[in-house]
Structure formats: C-alpha cells, structure tokens
Amino acid sequence: MKDFEKYYDFIKDEETKNTVRKIADKASYVEKNFITAVTEFTNPYAAELCIPIIKNYDVKFELFPSYEHCERKVFILYPDYMGSIDRNEYVAALRIMNRSKFKDLSHKDYLGSIMSLGIDRNRTGDIYVHEDFADVVMHKDIAEYVHFSLELIGRNKVETQILKAEETAFKEQQHELIMINASSLRLDSLVKNIANKSREDSSDMVKSGLVKVNFKVEEKPSAEVKEGDMISIAKYGRFKIHRLSGITKSGKNKIEIKHYI
Structure with missing residues (x-):
C-alpha cells in the first residue's frame, strides 16, 4: 500500500485533510473486513481528493446521492467481490x-x-x-x-x-442578490467588495486561508474567479458568482452575486 502522507501534505485545509484521512481509513477497514460501510457527507472538493486514494484499495464505491444539484455526498464503500448494493x-x-x-x-x-x-x-x-x-x-x-x-x-x-x-424536492438555498462593480475578477477584488474591506485587508484575508473557492482554500489574492464559482469567506458566508453582466462606463466588471442566507 502506498504511503499517502505526501498526498495529505498537499491539502492545505485541515478540515478537508481530516475528512480525506477518515474516508481513507474507512476504505481500508472495508478492504480488511469485507463489509459495506458509508462515510460522512462531504463537499465536492473533498470527494474529488478522496477518489484517487480509494482506488488504491480493493474496494468498490459509489458517490451518492448522484442526482443533479446535489452538493454534499457520501461514499458507499463495499468489497470488490460484490456485484451491487442497494444505496437506499x-x-x-x-x-x-x-x-x-x-x-x-x-x-x-x-x-x-x-x-x-x-x-x-x-x-x-x-x-x-x-x-x-x-x-x-x-x-x-x-x-x-x-x-x-x-x-x-x-x-x-x-x-x-x-x-x-x-x-427529494430540490430547491436552491434561500439567497439575496447583490450587485457589485469590481475593478477586476481577482479574488481579493471580489472579497473587497463583498466584505466591504480595503484591498490590503482583503488580500490579507485570502493569504490567511480565510477564503475558499469551490470549497478549496485559495491563498493567492490574484487568483481569477469566474461565473458559477462558489466563494466562502470566514464569518461572512457563502457567495456564488451568478452572472457577469458586462462592463461599466468606468471599466469595472458588473457582477451579480447570490448571497446564501
């Protein structure tokens, strides 16, 4: 079995790292004991990180629920010899x-x-x-x-x-629409407008690991964001870039953002 410590070191966010470790441990448990097990619910980024590790074990898995719009999912892990499982x-x-x-x-x-x-x-x-x-x-x-x-x-x-x-009957989480005019699509520029902070403070927030893009900690203030990205800012909440609505007369980006409440 491979040593995954260097892989874990690649993961900056401690919460995500612990999640990946726990799911890897559960895959090992299923392999050794020939039983079926279900993991905790996890976000898309953590799930993506888990898949390469799980594939190192002699187990099968399903990421579930698999319907459209589902964000938080579990891995259902089961022995390699089993043909199928009842996810329900x-x-x-x-x-x-x-x-x-x-x-x-x-x-x-x-x-x-x-x-x-x-x-x-x-x-x-x-x-x-x-x-x-x-x-x-x-x-x-x-x-x-x-x-x-x-x-x-x-x-x-x-x-x-x-x-x-x-x-389940899907419905998007309640949100309010806010419009901002940002000088660029850099992450620190978005944080500046959303959190009403100075550019310097916004840059420091990003460098300190307080901002996630699509569930992944992003520490580069210059990182570019795009339509559809989910931005999480510690103590401020979750924001989705809903629509890029063009450029103002002064050359700023008009951005429509969903603030989930």
Whole structure:
C-alpha cells in the first residue's frame, strides 16, 4: 500500500485533510473486513481528493446521492467481490413538514433542530427548504432516529416522513442578490467588495486561508474567479458568482452575486 502522507501534505485545509484521512481509513477497514460501510457527507472538493486514494484499495464505491444539484455526498464503500448494493439502505431523506401557519422555518431552523438531537452535521447532507416543508438528506439510521424524535422546531409543531434520497424536492438555498462593480475578477477584488474591506485587508484575508473557492482554500489574492464559482469567506458566508453582466462606463466588471442566507 502506498504511503499517502505526501498526498495529505498537499491539502492545505485541515478540515478537508481530516475528512480525506477518515474516508481513507474507512476504505481500508472495508478492504480488511469485507463489509459495506458509508462515510460522512462531504463537499465536492473533498470527494474529488478522496477518489484517487480509494482506488488504491480493493474496494468498490459509489458517490451518492448522484442526482443533479446535489452538493454534499457520501461514499458507499463495499468489497470488490460484490456485484451491487442497494444505496437506499444507507442514505435516505427526511421530509419535515411545518404544521404551523404563523412562522416560516429557515434552513438554519431545520438544521439546528436536527443538531439539537445530538447529530453531527457530517451525518446530514443537503437541505432543501420549501414554503411549508424541508427535505433533508441523511444517513438512513439517522433519518429513522429523527423521524421518531422530532416533534417541534421552536414552537412549531412538525411531522416527518422518510423518503428515498431520489424523492427529494430540490430547491436552491434561500439567497439575496447583490450587485457589485469590481475593478477586476481577482479574488481579493471580489472579497473587497463583498466584505466591504480595503484591498490590503482583503488580500490579507485570502493569504490567511480565510477564503475558499469551490470549497478549496485559495491563498493567492490574484487568483481569477469566474461565473458559477462558489466563494466562502470566514464569518461572512457563502457567495456564488451568478452572472457577469458586462462592463461599466468606468471599466469595472458588473457582477451579480447570490448571497446564501
């Protein structure tokens, strides 16, 4: 077996590095014990880093859920001799229906209610919030536990129903649209406009590892961003470059950004 330490050293973000290590350990466990196992939910960048390592083990894997728009996924790992698996044995969705007519529930409300039951965020996937319900992807055993445990979110009475992961109703996370005029598409220029900081402070934030582009820490202030990129800024939130809308008369880039709330 190869020594992966140099590969791990390549990963700058400690959280991502720990995720990759844990998933590699689980692949090793599956290989040695000839059993099937499911990993924690992970983002697309961490998943991409895991695949070359998993391929070094005599195991098969599926990255699931596999439907369009899904962001957070698990690896279902199983012995090399097995022909196929039933993915629905490992991942499910929970529909949480808000039965109160007086208070709408947000992404934060639904996630907070699940975590208040002692459930780690890494055991839940995407959350799709609709007007009177939310679909939450999670490990199957967790879905069953929450189904029998969750009755209230705040003062709102809720009811739950277990679904197959493929039966979730996708809806983009709530966001506000903001327009900025940036002198360039450099990362520090975007951070400057989003966080309302000076160019020097924005550059320092990037160099300090406080900014991610598409889930990957980016420490180069001069890195160019493009339409569709997801930018995460510590303490400020997540922002997606929704549309590049041309150039102003003064030569600045008109950029439409989604701020997820």
